């Protein structure tokens with residue numbers, strides 16, 4: 246059985262500790278075991294990070310950027326094998342697995358521009374002979390705790406920016422699909438980052454809590470489900486750290502009566518069911534405005550959903566593959582039952598789906614509910630599976646209210662040909678990322694990613710210049726140099742020691 250180890254500089258691991266199973270969701274078999282680390286493992290990683298970080302921070306930003314350029318080349322050269330590994334542990338189809346890695350590389354490309362982005366601010370002559378400048382300094386050691394559903398992209402969101410800014414970074418990836426993060430850390434060393442700058446520690450709650458409590462870790466970035474995000478936020482802040490913690494989602498797609506329904510159906514097929522619905526920017530709730538729109542949409546959706554091909558993740562024709570593990574499959578199917586029990590109309594039932602030759606795989610067929618209402622638990626909570634719910638809204642106001650009042654506020658989309666309606670919607674909806682005729686509005690790497698309400702705790706988004714803000718702290722210097730030294734006339738006589746006392750006078754800015 247393959248064993249997946251930590252990547253800790255100068256340490257090869259302790260084979261006696263706890264381990265977790267890493268499944269192949271296509272076959273339902275355990276394919277590897279991952280070590281589940283302890284606080285002692287974390288201490289080793291922190292010590293290596295402390296040894297490496299000052300030198301890395303002192304390396305000029307252009308040289309740090311060159312490591313990012315090289316890292317990008319190495320990841321691109323390994324794209325096929327990384328995507329296969331990712332797909333075999335997660336279950337998403339190869340095209341999605343490549344997208345997962347490419348979206349992370351987009352952030353690495355942003356990090357290649359770090360010398361420009363990190364340039365400080367300077368005010369010449371803020372007072373008589375006084376200049377003020379602000380610099381963004383690295384925090385020291387940062388940590389990232391990431392979910393199973395984007396094992397390539399989300400680690401790169403975090404470490405790409407953190408490392409380029411001069412920090413050392415310790416990644417605690419999901420224990421369900423840890424192999425790609427391990428390979429990324431190895432490639433970072435190959436790209437020229439000193440050992441200790443990007444390390445990987447595996448584990449579960451024990452390791453997460455050790456990270457949150459560790460006094461030498463200055464900042465923690467978390468992405469996962471909301472209850473854990475809230476725990477991470479509270480405990481990390483209590484320990485005096487900077488914390489950003491992204492949580493779950495329940496994204497709505499509003500369909501106005503004037504929308505192009507064929508386009509909406511094509512978009513929903515990908516956005517609701519792609520990656521088996523295991524995306525925080527999936528679109529699992531569709532809100533047609535008016536019963537005529539709802540009936541027309543439903544009529545077109547049913548055959549489109551029934552035509553979706555569920556297959557092994559290496560099947561190039563498959564729309565989506567299995568969900569991540571047996572427990573998650575059972576949970577999604579339980580939510581479908583809850584929806585039925587609550588009185589929603591199950592129009593297409595994906596339960597009981599079996600793929601011939603892969604009967605033990607964690608496959609679920611696509612499901613469609615109609616007449617879901619806001620009081621239902623299956624509407625309020627995240628299902629995170631291939632299940633689309635229709636919630637009918639009588640008018641535009643009701644449609645804006647649904648996502649705005651929902652506990653989650655990650656992403657939302659509106660489908661319409663009416664620019665005024667779209668503009669009003671974008672301005673008023675209480676959600677962090679909005680798509681207008683774009684079903685999955687994930688911002689590009691040089692903008693930033695973050696939801697509202699229970700989809701994100703903390704106030705700084707992932708990547709882009711927001712990421713740079715998160716991974717750096719500002720130092721502002723107010724400086725005054727003694728008068729008369731410009732022509733050198735007093736420099737050696739009295740411009741030195743006799744004027745040093747001036748430096749202790751608090752300057753006035755008038």
Ligand code: NAD
Pocket residue numbers: 390391392393394395417418419420448449450453454468469470471473474476491492493494524525627629655696700
């Ligand atoms: P998860 O919350 O189960 O796990 C996330 C991380 O937390 C993992 O590294 C895991 O080891 C750790 N963890 C698990 N239980 C813990 C505990 N009790 N205490 C401390 N740490 C713990 O999430 P997941 O199932 O891996 O990922 C799916 C979730 O992530 C969904 O809710 C999805 O919406 C969300 N997500 C959000 C975003 C976003 O940007 N908002 C992006 C991707 C995924």
